Amino acid sequence: MDQIDAVFKSIDERQDEFIDLLRESVAIQSVSADPARRGDCVRMSEWARDQLKTLGVETSLWELGQQTLPSGEQLPLPPAVFGVYGRDKSKKTLLIYGHLDVQPAEKEDGWNTNPFELTEIDGKLFGRGSTDDKGPVIAWIAVLKVLQTLGIDLPINIKFVLECMEESSSEGLDKGLEDNIDKISDVTFSCISDNYWLGRNKPCLTYGLRGICYYFVEISCARQDLHSGINGGSVPEALNDLMWVMSQLVTVDGQILIPGIAELVAPLTKDEDEIYEKIDFCVDTFKNETGSHGLMSDNKKNLLMNRWRYPSLSLHGVEGAFSQPGAKTVIPAKVVGKFSLRIVPHMTPEATDKLVNSYLDSLWAKRKSPNTFKVTSGHGGMPWVADFRDANFSAGSRAIERVYGMTPDFTREGGSIPVTLTIQDLTKSPVMLLPIGASDDMAHSQNEKINRDNFVKGMKVLAAYLFELAAA
Amino acid sequence: MDQIDAVFKSIDERQDEFIDLLRESVAIQSVSADPARRGDCVRMSEWARDQLKTLGVETSLWELGQQTLPSGEQLPLPPAVFGVYGRDKSKKTLLIYGHLDVQPAEKEDGWNTNPFELTEIDGKLFGRGSTDDKGPVIAWIAVLKVLQTLGIDLPINIKFVLECMEESSSEGLDKGLEDNIDKISDVTFSCISDNYWLGRNKPCLTYGLRGICYYFVEISCARQDLHSGINGGSVPEALNDLMWVMSQLVTVDGQILIPGIAELVAPLTKDEDEIYEKIDFCVDTFKNETGSHGLMSDNKKNLLMNRWRYPSLSLHGVEGAFSQPGAKTVIPAKVVGKFSLRIVPHMTPEATDKLVNSYLDSLWAKRKSPNTFKVTSGHGGMPWVADFRDANFSAGSRAIERVYGMTPDFTREGGSIPVTLTIQDLTKSPVMLLPIGASDDMAHSQNEKINRDNFVKGMKVLAAYLFELAAA
Ligand SMILES: [Zn+2]
Ligand SMILES: [Zn+2]
Ligand SMILES: [Zn+2]
Ligand SMILES: [Zn+2]
Missing domain, CATH: 3.30.70.360 (Alpha-Beta Plaits)
Structure with a gap:
């Protein structure tokens, strides 16, 4: 049994412990859009800082200044959490971005369960932030815990940037990153887990945003x-x-x-052209899920290209x-x-x-x-597109193959995740979007969930990715 | 000096008394749209009933049923005032319609004076309802007072229909009129003073609505x-x-x-075609008053025809x-x-x-x-157009000539006054719209006013119209 098999075994065995950790984080109502919840946002950043600190991560809180509310009132922004794990100059350095804040949620909006009490029903973990984006953040923490318990050295240095204002335009983050540019200048690769699979069954890696x-x-x-x-x-x-x-x-x-x-x-390149046919995407399912009366095209490839x-x-x-x-x-x-x-x-x-x-x-x-x-x-935003044949994506792809036994789809998204470009530009490192949750996770909506299976396999993918990236 | 000159002289002499009467009515805040003012609306109907009663008019209050508010709450509608003055079968019968309710008004909306305290500045009587429509109603009452004091017999029977829900779609009035159809079946002519001159200087009679x-x-x-x-x-x-x-x-x-x-x-008739050129209407003034950047036509006749x-x-x-x-x-x-x-x-x-x-x-x-x-x-409304050569309009026109020394313009309006058609249909009598106020009276807006001169000359026109109609 090699190291990675031991890691996978331990993740399987300890999954309930990590679900409890997710439960603890979901219970903190870090709704960044609600000024009345600002205290919870600060508490959430401190909670994440403490989790990392316990693992031996060197942590600091970046104070990001004041937010001006529409009323003119000033409110301190919640701090971002910065963490450094490993300073081995012979190893690569991976920047991991995640966010700790969540969209508003009230039981009355149509939730079947209390949104801030993680509740498992039929293998689905319901709760605000379960998939966006506390689940992926906890998955990273869990991977570090497992490696530490097993006494396995990190194959790569890690830098964490966890913010608590993402759902409110990441206010203050650019300034935080720019102020600390010297602390992230040695980053070799970046990884963001803050989007979703294209469907419910097949993992993907995302290389483009409009x-x-x-x-x-x-x-x-x-x-x-x-x-x-x-x-x-x-x-x-x-x-x-x-x-x-x-x-x-x-x-x-x-x-x-x-x-x-x-x-x-x-223009469409041959490489890109070839990937569409292989992508696991059902036009009819998409049509049913949006409840739309018609589509611009009934052809899978054309429809995906229109969106991406x-x-x-x-x-x-x-x-x-x-x-x-x-x-x-x-x-x-x-x-x-x-x-x-x-x-x-x-x-x-x-x-x-x-x-x-x-x-x-x-x-x-x-x-x-x-x-x-x-x-x-209005304020314009640049599109982002990465080379899905680069070392970052290859490592991610091999990690997914190892866990799921299948090559991921290479996808784009039609919307934007502005922090992607910010991180790419400031670290000058290649960025990969590595989603953990499925397309039906209902981020931003009622009854947000992450499947237990996605959460557990997600931890395994992140762990495997660390080793694949180190070996690349 | 004939009768009518005596009437005019008395109106001139007693004008301040009638302005005080208008002041008294303006002070009653009969805002029909505001459920909290319903009591004032009832009080306003009773006040008008008492005024007519004192003059010897046979009066009754028509209960119009309940109004259902958006909340589902039921609120009694203010009664309409019905009055009969004279039952001489040898005389014609004129139905006079007016309304006692007003648009909402708050000093804070931008009024220069208290909207419910009639205030004269430079010959302008400012106050909510001064021109829409308490001014015209008081003018009719004043005419009856003058005739009575002078001991002049009414040349014509009069029936009053005064409602207090006009600014709220005349709710209940149709039912009130239908329930009392036998009381208005002998009406020979109808007159409504609830619109305005086309401009500031020349009187008009209105014969059409879209x-x-x-x-x-x-x-x-x-x-x-x-x-x-x-x-x-x-x-x-x-x-x-x-x-x-x-x-x-x-x-x-x-x-x-x-x-x-x-x-x-x-199709345009020759009669109608001829009247546009004579109408006192300035395209530039209209453009300035609407603050519009352009007009469909710079030609007076075309523009009026477009609107009417x-x-x-x-x-x-x-x-x-x-x-x-x-x-x-x-x-x-x-x-x-x-x-x-x-x-x-x-x-x-x-x-x-x-x-x-x-x-x-x-x-x-x-x-x-x-x-x-x-x-x-949505609910459709029929256009209305009268024959501006009929006996009603001829009487109105002669009355205006007598007071103003000029033939009125015959105008239409682009909007609708639904009660016009209701009255015409139920009484089967020809209706004339006889405006008293000027185009800049700002009905429905801040700083609503009626000019003292319009008010006084308006009373004279109404008095003269009674005699002209009787003689027609
Ligand atoms: Zn997110
Ligand atoms: Zn989100
Ligand atoms: Zn009116
Ligand atoms: Zn009105």
């Missing part, structure tokens, strides 16, 4: 709201202009009508128009339409902004409306 | 809201379909794109989409677009519904979207 560009189209027709009785037929209406402008952005089947966007998109590697344009809403139930005969004076593009390599927010603005200007010129028109861009 | 058809377009793409990261590019979006459908309804310059609508519109005698289509808003400030990356699952048509003779809600539904269906077929689509019609 970025985002958000736009506000403001059209104004009058000084104040008008009345359709008095003014209907006399004034060109802002909302009519806006509906028209927004109807010219994307076709019913998702083709973006903004000239130049398609030309920015990185091509830009998409979505309309979100209108501010300033009548939005309540019932009937109102207002002619809104000023309306703001909102839409966004999910962007992919080689698109940048700058290049996208330029094309979007120029297209919107040309639409407006064509409209010949006397109204005022203004476009503003 | 009706309304309101539509809800519901499109759904999924069971629950989706996320543009996860789902952007995979699901045809409901809001994109809706923006397109709604962009196909009316052009930037107001042309309704629904086939068949234009064919329903009553042609249908118009306005977009009001979207329910179910993101409508708050800021950025949110939701793909709304179900959205409801709202628009309405102002309808004119010979359009009916039924005929309009048919054309709108058939056009929307054809648009949807053309869209080829997999989403679900449903159109519902």
